[in-house]
Amino acid sequence: MIRFGFAGIPLSCKGRTYKDGLIYTKNLGLNAIEVELIKGESTVSEEEAETLKKLSEAFDIEMHVHAPYYTNLAGDEFNVQLSREKVITAGKLAALMGAKTVVIHPAMYNDLSKEEVMTRVVRQTRDLRNLFKKRGNQTKIGIETTGKQSLFGSIEEVVEVCKRVNDTVPVLDFGHMHARSNGKLNAKETIRCIFDKTADLSIPLYLIHLSGTFYENGNEYYHTPLKRSDLEIEAILELLLENELNATLISESPLLEHDAIWVQVIFDQLLKKGNQKYF
Ligand SMILES: [Zn+2]
DSSP, rough: EEEEEESSTTOOOSSSSHHHHHHHHHHHHHHHOOOOOOTTOOOHHHHHHHHHHHHHHHHTOOEEEEEOOOOTTSOOOOHHHHHOOOOOOOHHHHHHHTOOEEEEOOEOTTTTTTHHHHHHHHHHHHHHHHHHHHHHHOOEEEEESSTTTTTEEEEEHHHHHHSSSSTTEEEEEEEHHHHHSSSSSSSSSHHHHHHHHHGGOSSSSSSEEOOOEEEEEEEEEEEEOOOGOSOOHHHHHHHHTTOOEEEEEEEEEEHHHHHHHHHHHHHHHHHHHHTTTTT
């Protein structure tokens, strides 16, 4: 099954709480949302999180959570501790919401070797996963691919972490991967390589972030609407269908829900073109 949604509260939603956002999502005909806990502190109370779970179940909207952006599981002791607390808090709220994934930005290289950062990220992620398990938290830790050369999180690194730490999943941020490759994901063949790299993980549900990005020299500077991007969106959708993958596509474009619906329209057109050969 393919689901469509966006990250945050819809732009055109008058009410500015996630509860308003969920009701609005349902009315738009979308069926996934990623709750952004981006201010470094909880933007959703535990009580609200429980309400969101009930509503999302009633509406059949799939929930995911994004932990605060500034986390570094490979930094100094103080930074690691702070990052762990952010992931633990986000994980707790995610569990209360019934979210499938809590998405994290794993680490920065700073002046460490890539191997050392990998060792640290694997150690901390494993430890966090164990903590989740001990608390009966079913939410999976999602390791996001990153869009800058200075950040740990190439597709190869993300897949390796997920291979070494059970019960973690890659989060394929295509905007980031496109920027990091300096624009190579403008063709079906290069996008196919991304899916091939994840094949060994036998992922039951792909969590995918979509946005355009302004990039230079393999670094992302900001997100742009999908229509202004040379990322080959249609190829991503075709490959999901051809490989019969389950996926949730989250728009992180500045046009949030508008671009989520745009992707859904492209997908519907593909289905029609394929004469339902995919089913
Ligand atoms: Zn992210």
